[in-house]
Amino acid sequence: MAPADDAETGIHCRLDELLAERAMTLTQLSEIVDISIVNLSVLKNDRARAIRYSTLSAICEALNCEVGELLVRRVS
Template sequence: MSPADLEEHGIAVHLDRLLAERGMTLTELSERVGVTIVNLSILKNGRARAIRFSTLTKICETLECQPGDLLSCRRED
């Protein structure tokens, strides 16, 4: 995947911040949500091309957050 592909979407993922705020590891989140560490890492690093609503729901329930806490739109000014 080229750097241009990574910039293709304008979505920022704040999973690192949420995990740190909750004192949780990616491994722990993976176990609680039922998603592989590899897939969560892809999401965390902004390389995911899509996310299922069911996965987003489980992540938000586990982290006690809203989708907007996890994802935001990068503004191009």
């Protein structure tokens, strides 16, 4: 059975933390990866339902990080 639309996935995006560590703004990242600030904000606030591999790769390349540093599983 599929989870309810509003059910928490257990996945947390650490975009805020990674941006802070690199002294980079969401606007700067948006310009580098050519993804709208709105879409990055949705991801940053854990409201994304899906992410393309190409988007994930571009973000990780811009932040010089691995996928596992950006997306982590929340432990209950």
